[in-house]
Amino acid sequence: MTNPGHSVIEAAQPPGHSVIGAAxxxxxxELLAEFREGGTTRSVKGLLQALSHVADDTLKALWQxxxxxxxxxxxxxxxxxxGELFPYSDVDVLILMPDGISPDHDAPLKNRIERFIGSCWDxxxxxxxxxxxxxxxxxxxxxxxxxxxxxxESRLIxxxxxxxxEFQARTRARIDARAFFTAKTLEMRQRHNKFENTPYSLEPNxxxxxxxxxxxQVILWVANAAGFGKSWDELARRGLATPFEARxxxxxxxxxxxxxARLHIxxxxxxxxxVFDLQNAxxxxxxxxxxxxxxxxxVARPSERLMKRFYWAAKAVAQLNQILLLNIEERLNPLAAExxxxxxxxxxxxxxIEVASDDLYLKNPRAILETFLLxxxxxxxxxLSARTLRALYNARKVMDANFRNDPVNHSTFRAMLMAPRxxxxxxxxxxxxxxxxxxLWVFRRIVGQMQHDLFHVYTVDQHILMVLRNVRRFxxxxxxxxxxxxxxxxxxxxKPWILYTAALxxxxxxGRGGDHSELGAREVRRFCRQHGVPAEDCKLVEFxxxxxxxxxxxxxxxxLGDPEVIKAFAARVGNERYLTAxxxxxxxxxxxTSPKVWNAWKGKLLEDLYRYTVRALGGAAxxxxxxxxxxxREALVQLQLYALxxxxxxxxxxxxxxxxxxxxxxxxxxWHTRHVSRYVGTAKVLVRARMSPVGEGLQIMVYTADQPDxxxxxxxxxxxxxxxxxxxxxxxxxxxxxxxxxxxxxxxxPEHYRELCSMVESELAHVLAAAGxxxxxxxxxxxxxxxxxxxxxxxxxxxxxxxxxxLLSVSASDRVGLLYSIARVLARHKLNLQLAxxxxxxxxxxxxxLIDGPELQQNRKxxxxxxxxxxxxxx
Numbered sequence: 001m002t003n004p005g006h007s008v009i010e011a012a013q014p015p016g017h018s019v020i021g022a023a024x025x026x027x028x029x030e031l032l033a034e035f036r037e038g039g040t041t042r043s044v045k046g047l048l049q050a051l052s053h054v055a056d057d058t059l060k061a062l063w064q065x066x067x068x069x070x071x072x073x074x075x076x077x078x079x080x081x082x083g084e085l086f087p088y089s090d091v092d093v094l095i096l097m098p099d100g101i102s103p104d105h106d107a108p109l110k111n112r113i114e115r116f117i118g119s120c121w122d123x124x125x126x127x128x129x130x131x132x133x134x135x136x137x138x139x140x141x142x143x144x145x146x147x148x149x150x151x152x153e154s155r156l157i158x159x160x161x162x163x164x165x166e167f168q169a170r171t172r173a174r175i176d177a178r179a180f181f182t183a184k185t186l187e188m189r190q191r192h193n194k195f196e197n198t199p200y201s202l203e204p205n206x207x208x209x210x211x212x213x214x215x216x217q218v219i220l221w222v223a224n225a226a227g228f229g230k231s232w233d234e235l236a237r238r239g240l241a242t243p244f245e246a247r248x249x250x251x252x253x254x255x256x257x258x259x260x261a262r263l264h265i266x267x268x269x270x271x272x273x274x275v276f277d278l279q280n281a282x283x284x285x286x287x288x289x290x291x292x293x294x295x296x297x298x299v300a301r302p303s304e305r306l307m308k309r310f311y312w313a314a315k316a317v318a319q320l321n322q323i324l325l326l327n328i329e330e331r332l333n334p335l336a337a338e339x340x341x342x343x344x345x346x347x348x349x350x351x352x353i354e355v356a357s358d359d360l361y362l363k364n365p366r367a368i369l370e371t372f373l374l375x376x377x378x379x380x381x382x383x384l385s386a387r388t389l390r391a392l393y394n395a396r397k398v399m400d401a402n403f404r405n406d407p408v409n410h411s412t413f414r415a416m417l418m419a420p421r422x423x424x425x426x427x428x429x430x431x432x433x434x435x436x437x438x439x440l441w442v443f444r445r446i447v448g449q450m451q452h453d454l455f456h457v458y459t460v461d462q463h464i465l466m467v468l469r470n471v472r473r474f475x476x477x478x479x480x481x482x483x484x485x486x487x488x489x490x491x492x493x494x495k496p497w498i499l500y501t502a503a504l505x506x507x508x509x510x511g512r513g514g515d516h517s518e519l520g521a522r523e524v525r526r527f528c529r530q531h532g533v534p535a536e537d538c539k540l541v542e543f544x545x546x547x548x549x550x551x552x553x554x555x556x557x558x559x560l561g562d563p564e565v566i567k568a569f570a571a572r573v574g575n576e577r578y579l580t581a582x583x584x585x586x587x588x589x590x591x592x593t594s595p596k597v598w599n600a601w602k603g604k605l606l607e608d609l610y611r612y613t614v615r616a617l618g619g620a621a622x623x624x625x626x627x628x629x630x631x632x633r634e635a636l637v638q639l640q641l642y643a644l645x646x647x648x649x650x651x652x653x654x655x656x657x658x659x660x661x662x663x664x665x666x667x668x669x670x671w672h673t674r675h676v677s678r679y680v681g682t683a684k685v686l687v688r689a690r691m692s693p694v695g696e697g698l699q700i701m702v703y704t705a706d707q708p709d710x711x712x713x714x715x716x717x718x719x720x721x722x723x724x725x726x727x728x729x730x731x732x733x734x735x736x737x738x739x740x741x742x743x744x745x746x747x748x749x750p751e752h753y754r755e756l757c758s759m760v761e762s763e764l765a766h767v768l769a770a771a772g773x774x775x776x777x778x779x780x781x782x783x784x785x786x787x788x789x790x791x792x793x794x795x796x797x798x799x800x801x802x803x804x805x806x807l808l809s810v811s812a813s814d815r816v817g818l819l820y821s822i823a824r825v826l827a828r829h830k831l832n833l834q835l836a837x838x839x840x841x842x843x844x845x846x847x848x849x850l851i852d853g854p855e856l857q858q859n860r861k862x863x864x865x866x867x868x869x870x871x872x873x874x875x
Contacts, residue, residue, distance in 0.1 A: 018123075020058055020061045020062055020065065020119075020123050021058075021119075021122055021123030021124050023058075024054060024055075024058040024123050024125070025123075025124045028051065028087075028124075031047060031050050031051060031054065032087055032265055035047045035261070036265055036285070039261070040258070042254070044254055044257045044258045044261055045084075045254065045257070047261060048083075048084040048085055048086060048257065049084065051086070051087065052076075052080060052083045052085040055080070055085055055091050055125060056076075056157055058123060059091075059093065059120070059125070059157050059158070060157060062119045062120055062123060063116060063158050063159070064158075065119065066113075066115050066116035066119065067112060068112050068113070068116060068159070069109070070159070070160060071098060071101075071160055072095065072097045072098070072159055073095075073096040073156060073158070073159030073163045073167075074093055074095060074096075074156075074157045074158045074159045075093060075095075075096050075154045075155065075156055075157065075159075075164060076091075076092070076093055076094075076154065076155050076156075076157050077094050077150040077151060077153060077154045078090075078092040079092070079153075080092050080093070081150070081153035081154045081155050082153050083155065086257075086261055086264055087261060087264040087265055088126070088264045088267075088268075088269050088271075089126075089264075089270055090126050090127065090128040090270070091120075091125045091126060091127045091128065092127075092128040092129075092150065093128070093157070094129075094130050094131075094132065094137065094151075094154065095130070095131040096134065096163060096164065096167055097131070097132070097133045097134075097163075098133065098134065098163055099133045100133070101133065102133070103131060113131060134163070134166065134167045134170060137151060137167065137171075138170060138171065138174055141171065141174065142174065145180065145183040145184065146187075148171075148175070148180065149184070149221055151171050152171070152175070152221060152225060153221075153224075154167075154171075177225050177226040177227070177332060178332050178333070180221075180222060180225045181222045181225070181226070181328065181329065184218055184221055184222050185222075185325065188215065188218050191208060191214070192210045194208075195208065195209045195210055197210060198210060198458070199211035199314035199315065199317075199318060200311055200448065200459040200462040202276075202307075202459075203273055203274055203275045203276060204273070204274055204310065204311075205272050205274075206256055206259050206260045206263065206272055206273075206274060206310065207260060207272040208272065209314065210314070211313070211315060211316075211317045211318040211321075212314060212317070213253065213256050213257065213260065215317055215318065215321040216249065216256075216317060216321065218321070219321060219324045219325060219328070222325070222328055223235055223324075223328060226328065226331070226332060228240055228331065232246040232249050232250055233246060240324060240327050240328060240331070241320075241323075241327075242390070242394070244394065245320055245323065245324070245390070245393070248316060249317075249320055252313040252316050252317050253317075255309070255313045256310075256313055256317070259282065259306075259310060260272060262282050262286070263282055265285070266278055266281045266285060279303035280301070280302060280303045282306060283301075283302035283305065283306035284302060286306060288302035288303075288305045288306055289302060291305070300511070303450075304449075304450050307448065307450050308448040308449065311447070311459060312447070315432070315448070318432065319389065319393060319432065319434070320393075322386075323386050323390050323393065326385065326386030326389065327386045329386075330386060339354060342374060342378060344356065345360055345364070345367050345370070346367075346370075346371070346374055348378065348381060350385075351381060351382045352381070352383050352385035352388070353371060353374055353375055353378070353381055353383075353384050353388055354384075354385040354387050354388055355367075355371075355387055355388050355391050358387065358390075358391055359391075360391060361391050361392065361394075361395035362394075362395055362398055365398040365399065365402075365403050365406075366406065366409060366412070368392065368398075368399065368403075368435060369409050369412040369413055369416070369435075369439065370412055371384065371388065371392070372416060372429060372435070373412055373415055373416050373419070373426075375422065375426055375429060376416060376419045376422035376423070376425070376426045377419055377422070384429070384433075392435065393433070396438065399435065399438035403438070403439070404438075404439060404440075404441060405530075409439065410530060410531045410532065411532075413439065413531065414497075414531050414533075417497040417500050417501060423468070423472055423500055424465075424468060424472045427465060427504070428465055431443075431447070431461060431465060440504075440527075442508055442509075442523050443464075443504075443508060445511070445512075446459075446460035446461050446464070446507070446508060446511060447459075447461045448461070449461065449510060449511045458593075458594075460507055460508075460510045460511065463507060464503065464508065466591075466592035467506065467507075467585075467589050467592035468500060468503040468504060468588075469592075470503075470587070470588035470589075470591050470592050471499045471500060471585065471588045472496075472500070474486045474487050474489075474584055474588070475487075475491075475493075475496050483603075485607055486583075486584055489580050489584060490584060493581075493584075495537065498540055498541055498544075498581065499581060499584060499585060501524065501527075501528075501533075501541050502541050502544035502545055502548070502585055503588060505520050505523060505524040505527065505541070505545050506520060506545050506548045506585065506589065508520050508523055508524075509523060517546050517547070517548060517549060518546060520545045520546070521542050521545045523545075524542055524545045525538065525542050528541060540577070540578060540581060543578060543582075544581055544582060544585050547572070547573075547582060548582070548586065548589060550569075550572060550582070551569075551582050551583060551586040551606065551609065552586050552589070552590060552606070554569050554609060555602070555605040555606045555608070555609040556602065556605060556839045556848075557837050557839065557846070557848040558837070558848070559663070559835050559850060560605070560608055560609055560612060561659070561662040561664075562662070566609075566612045566613060566616050567616060569613055569616075570613045570617050573613065575617060576614055576617050579610065579613055579614065580610075583606065583610045586606060587603070587606060590602060597840075599745070600694045600695045600696035601694050601697070601726045601727060601743055604694045605727075625658075627661075627662060628658055628662060631664075631665070631669065632653075632661065632669075634666035635666040635669040635673065636649070638666060638667070638670045639670055639674070642670075642674055644673075648673075648677045648678075649673045651677055651680045652672070652673055652676050652680050652733075653673070655680065655733035655734045656734075656739070659731070659834075660733075660739070663731070663835070664729065664741070667693055668693075668699075671688075671699075671701065672701060672703075672739060672741075675701065675703075676701075676703045679703065680735070680737070683705070684704075685702075685703075685704040685765045686702070686703040686704065687700065687701070687762075687765040687768070688701045689701075689756070689757035689760045689761050690757060691757075692743055694743070697726065697744050697745035697746065698723075698743075698744050698745075698746070698756065698757065698760065699741065699742070700741070700764070701739070701740070701741050702738065702739075702740045702741075702742075702768070703737060703739050703740075704737065704738055704768055705736060705738070706732050706736050706737060706738040707738075708830045709774055709824075709827035710738055710740075711728075711730060711740070711823050711826065711827070711836075712774055712820065712823035712824050712827040713767060713774065714742070714768070714823075715820040715823040716774065716775060716777075716823075717763065717764050717767045718742070718820075719777075719816060719817050719819065719820045721746075721759075722746055722747065723744040723745070723746050724745050724838075724840065725742055725744050725819055725836070725838050726744065726745060726838055727836070727837060727838060728741070728742050728743075728835070728838065729741045729742075729835060729836075730833045730834050730836065731834070732832070774827065777817045777821040777824060777872070791811065791812060791844050793810075793811065793813075793873045793874050794809075794812070795809070795810055795866045795869045795870050795873070796808070796809040796810075797809075797862055797865065797866055804852070805850055806850075806856050807849075807850060808849040808850075808851055808869075809846070809847070809848050810845070810846070810847045810848075810849075810869065810873060811844065811845070811846045811847075812844070812845055812873040813844060814844060818845060818873060819838065819847065821872040821873060822869060822873065824872070825865065825868045825869050825872050826851065828868070829855050829861070829864075829865055830854075830855065831851045831852070831853035831855065831865075832851060832853055833849060833850070833851055834850045834851065834852070835849065835850035836848070836850075837849075
């Protein structure tokens with residue numbers, strides 16, 4: 001990097017601010033160009049210092065040009081005060097004045113200050129400025145810890161040194177190190193909560209997220225305020241950090257700074273978030289290339305390689321932040337609680353587990369896992385002390401193959417899985433301290449592994465721990481209100497650790513390029529054998545990992561009203577014990593992908609599949625006639641509550657076949673019968689809407705004379721009105737009338753559902769009654785995430801088992817108008833739709849349609865239909 005002390009202004013006489021600005025922009029451009037070409041983590045600090053020096057020189061020249069009096073000072077604060085300036089960060093300054101002087105009472109001074117600030121903007125400096133006296137600065141710092149923090153890092157740029165020295169002395173005298181430590185740690189916790197307490201979000205903020213640069217700055221702020229030092233080397237000299245920790249901090253700080261600097265340069269503005277739009281460009285600036293298998297299949301994109309490196313750095317920063325802050329807290333509070341022995345190796349001190357000696361883990365590696373078992377099982381313990389965390393951080397070299405193959409460690413880990421409480425907290429702590437990835441080497445491979453399916457919002461390791469948490473909650477009485485049916489099933493389950501193990505391994509083989517379910521099943525089988533899991537239990541765990549996607553696929557993509565579907569799924573699970581375990585894992589898995597993915601409708605589909613399969617496994621299954629008669633009897637009982645005329649249901653029911661009664665529950669049959677029975681065979685277009693019985697969105701019924709483009713017209717209306725279709729049951733009665741039922745959701749507030757229902761009933765009926773050609777579909781805008789990671793559209797058309805109907809599967813990026821585009825193609829080829837399953841997985845949709853029609857019997861027409869569908873769903 002070029003000498004950072006090189007002055008941007010070398011003229012003997014003060015030039016105009018336009019000349020100063022041009023020189024500043026030129027010099028900054030040269031520095032960024034030089035860094036863009038060959039910048040490394042070793043040179044990033046030089047860049048930040050050089051940019052700071054260039055800004056200093058520019059500010060001095062502009063200050064001189066503005067003719068400001070000698071008795072005031074220009075002070076750099078915040079990050080600029082540290083002498084580090086990122087390419088597009090604000091240049092934060094304080095115009096400091098002696099007490100008793102105010103620009104509000106001195107018009108010439110006020111004009112000069114305003115002219116100076118304006119000239120800074122004209123010169124290209126994105127300045128953040130404040131104008132205060134010393135007393136005003138101290139008063140504001142007393143009220144706002146953020147201001148106090150900025151003042152701690154202040155340095156003089158130009159102006160009165162005497163005033164600045166007085167200001168620093170008075171600032172230091174006002175600092176209460178303990179209060180400042182408390183305020184900054186509380187502020188850090190609030191910031192972490194804002195980012196969901198994880199550095200592993202898919203679009204992290206490399207400055208503010210947990211494990212980001214701000215976490216390192218917090219350490220230096222509180223250390224500086226307490227007089228412990230201003231740099232990592234000073235902290236190491238004073239014993240607050242070991243030399244090894246200081247080196248680790250510097251390396252990870254340099255990497256995070258490098259990423260942030262390149263992010264600014266790529267974006268051309270201040271941007272601290274690694275958003276999808278920029279990840280690939282930043283990765284390219286690092287020189288990352290795609291990793292391919294020998295067969296040409298993609299293993300890792302450049303962005304995935306960059307993000308994995310970021311996550312590992314953020315994880316290390318989070319660990320070191322915890323260690324050093326605990327150390328500083330102990331120094332600030334020397335009269336802490338006395339230590340209480342737990343056993344020969346561990347103490348309990350102020351609710352923390354502390355090692356009896358710093359070299360415990362080096363001498364006795366088996367004590368590493370024992371630490372976490374004690375954390376689980378010792379009442380009153382809430383964490384690990386700084387001494388313990390440091391000992392773990394420095395004991396990585398002993399967590400080798402011998403450590404992983406030690407039978408005593410196997411026994412300890414099994415005990416952790418089988419412990420009656422604390423399983424979620426223990427596994428999270430194991431991962432945070434990097435012990436989990438060193439004990440389960442296969443887990444290490446998925447730490448920080450991104451999932452660019454636009455479905456998961458967490459990295460693989462965080463998703464796994466989220467699923468583990470969800471499973472654990474089924475067994476905790478305090479969470480029974482969340483998913484009562486799951487908690488009811490869990491209450492009768494004898495070995496929760498089986499489900500915990502399955503959760504831990506279900507996605508552990510992600511990112512290898514093969515079938516992760518099969519690869520994961522092999523890994524968990526190896527784990528079970530190594531850890532002495534009984535054969536029968538091992539068989540169940542392996543089944544759960546191998547089949548963890550089977551239940552959601554069946555529930556969301558197949559016709560649950562078809563007895564053959566239930567029979568096939570029952571044969572797949574084999575018995576009720578396996579079914580119950582798979583159901584619990586499936587619910588936990590879907591809930592652990594993204595807060596937006598789970599909804600009440602998916603919950604109902606899974607619960608329906610579970611109940612139908614239980615009956616099938618009990619031998620009560622597939623007698624469609626008996627099932628139909630049972631539903632009819634239940635519906636008739638409910639109809640008696642509505643005082644309909646005698647035999648009023650007959651007129652409608654005589655036009656409905658077995659398929660209708662198999663696909664609709666008694667409550668839906670009653671709803672249809674009440675509203676439709678008097679209009680059977682008439683020309684009226686009947687639309688009825690109600691709050692969904694599932695408890696989310698609306699349920700909408702349409703009864704009208706059938707027509708080839710009916711489904712397309714309905715989809716067109718829903719798209720235009722802003723509704724998303726979750727499910728569609730399409731039925732054509734024997735008299736040629738369509739009786740269709742839709743589950744839809746909308747962003748509109750649920751308290752307005754009555755007005756919403758009235759609007760849908762009148763508007764949709766009007767749309768269906770109006771003649772004319774179908775309108776062209778709107779080419780809805782795709783989301784920012786989809787643009788960055790587009791999903792290749794796929795269309796699959798296969799005959800069902802009986803070769804009577806066809807199963808159409810469509811996978812594509814979600815957008816407005818997508819379903820309508822598909823429906824238009826089906827209408828164009830006069831294909832009859834019998835069932836539609838619409839599954840939205842984040843920004844991806846996977847829709848399944850059961851269709852039939854004469855054109856499907858011709859190979860040429862099949863290819864034509866598939867081609868048109870691919871064109872229709874292309875984003």
